Amino acid sequence: MAEADTPSMEELRRRSHQDLRRRTIAHMQARTTDLSDGPRRIDPAVYVDPRRFEEEKRELFRKRPVCVALTGDIPNPGDKMLVDALGPAILLTRGKDGVLRGFLNMCPHRAARLVNECDARSRMTCRFHGWTFNLEGELIGLPGKEGFAGIDKAELGLIPVPVAEWHGMIFVRAAPNGDPIDVEEWLGPMAGELAHLELAAARPVKSSMIPAGANWKYAFDTYGESYHFATLHPTTIGSLAFSNTMTHRSHGRHFRIGFPRADFIDYGDKPEDQWPPSDYGGLYMVFPAMVINVNTLPDGGMFYGISRVFPGETPDQCVTLMTTYRPGHELDGRPDDAWAAMHDFIEKVVRTEDYSVSAEGQRNLAHAPEGFRMVFGANEAVLQKQHAEIDRILAQSNES
Ligand code: FES
Ligand SMILES: [Fe+2]
Structure with a gap:
């Protein structure tokens, strides 16, 4: 392709976001969601076993980028x-x-x-x-x-x-x-998706450290499904996005996720060329435990909300570093207030709703009866894939 025909990063981002919106709106209209081929049983040891925890810290958080x-x-x-x-x-x-x-x-x-x-x-x-x-x-x-x-x-x-x-x-x-570190090798097919976000130009507005009394995976799992939106978040996220309908795509060990926002219903049945422009990009999940929420403020400005979940001292502890950024193209004279307010809103939801339920679940897992198995539904497909990748890496390290 000639140089002049190479699409700009902005254009690549726009196309990718439009594709995601198209797929989420299709699910919203059909009242469907992405499904895996069936539910999967999960051994609670994955969240509570100290040996497993040490292996994860070594293999995922020290050996790999x-x-x-x-x-x-x-x-x-x-x-x-x-x-x-x-x-x-x-x-x-x-x-x-x-x-x-x-x-x-x-x-x-x-x-x-x-x-x-x-x-x-x-x-x-x-x-x-x-x-x-x-x-x-x-x-x-x-x-x-x-x-x-x-x-x-x-x-x-x-x-x-x-x-x-x-x-x-x-x-x-x-x-x-x-x-x-060979970043492109690590990111694989996700590299292009991340490059077009132009993260180098983003500026941090506000950061929070959020501790949780839950295994790092229990906390991270809450980002990967919308099944809980209406029940756990009835007055917050649940009023802004549809529950139990989402689209995702695997890019190697990483994911892109789209959740239909409530405002999509206003125009989803119109021809696509009549949709308002939107910088909604959904979630970019970077293995093992980073999520970039690419979304818009109430006034339409764009934000990047990045959460990085890290294991704590014990299997039942983790900490999340959450930072809200202004993308480079949003760095004009406006004050940071709207970005800071969005940060505070999401931080509170995560801390008081997602991580509070995570800590309660974690405590129950420590006392679960012999033989108890949790279930990841087919509608919790990203969780299934994420856990399968972790299992694969640990199994590989135990062989070598
Ligand atoms: S100067 Fe650093 S330990 Fe002595
Ligand atoms: Fe949640």
């Missing part, structure tokens, strides 16, 4: 970010050269935690004995250096952790000195 942030969260030289939820304490820095780097947040002297405050300074000094490092991780200040005669200073730099920045998404592999 996890998207932890967007470029807009750490945009300028000198910026730092702390990532503690993957296991090892990790420090991200943006160097003077603009390059993002990852290190263990650990002083090579006697392993003290190096950074606790994310200031914008270009040097980082350990509070224990004052060793000082630059943003590239090199040791540039060694008090009492005669005590370390014979050791090459170059050996005493911070220990690197692989990071990759791709189209505004920041991935970390929480394995010190680990293999570099």
Whole structure:
């Protein structure tokens, strides 16, 4: 295709969103939903077994890449970010050269935690004995250096952790000195879908840390089905979107999901060229536990609501980092209020409705009778596929 004919990212996004809206409206009109080939039984051990939990943390959150942030969260030289939820304490820095780097947040002297405050300074000094490092991780200040005669200073730099920045998404592999991250290989057929969101230009408006007394999968499962909208969310999400009707598409181990919004009913039976333009993009689910909600504000402005769910200290704990962003094309003179209000609304729904029911369910699972099995219905197809992928990865690691 000639250069001039290559569609812009905006055009690709528009086409993809229109396709999703077409498929969700078809389900809404037919009162149908995507179904798998049947229900699946789920062993509660998946959510409560400590050994399984350790395997998941190792295989999914340390060995493999996890998207932890967007470029807009750490945009300028000198910026730092702390990532503690993957296991090892990790420090991200943006160097003077603009390059993002990852290190263990650990002083090579006697392993003290190096950074606790994310200031914008270009040097980082350990509070224990004052060793000082630059943003590239090199040791540039060694008090009492005669005590370390014979050791090459170059050996005493911070220990690197692989990071990759791709189209505004920041991935970390929480394995010190680990293999570099091939983002496109990891994202597979989802890569194009994510690239057209132009996440590199998005700016964070508001962030919340939401702890939950539930296994990380129990919490993440609540994002992947609309079966519960009318019952769990009668006055919130349930009044904005139809219940138990959704469309999804697998892109390798990742998903796109569409839920019919209540306003689709106003025009769904009209010819498509009479539909109002919409930036509704549904959910982009990035394995293992990130969801990007691409949706619109009441006034039509677009927002990206990103939730990243991480395992907690025990199988029955998790934490979610939720951030609401303004996309690059929404960065005009308007104040952030509408985006912040949307953040507060979703945060409250997730905390008081989704995660509250998750914590109650988790507690019951710990006391479920021998032989009890949960059920994922055929209408909870994304959950079935997500769990099957996790099972596949764990089985593979147990073979090797
Ligand atoms: S542990 Fe950091 S300077 Fe000693
Ligand atoms: Fe929900």
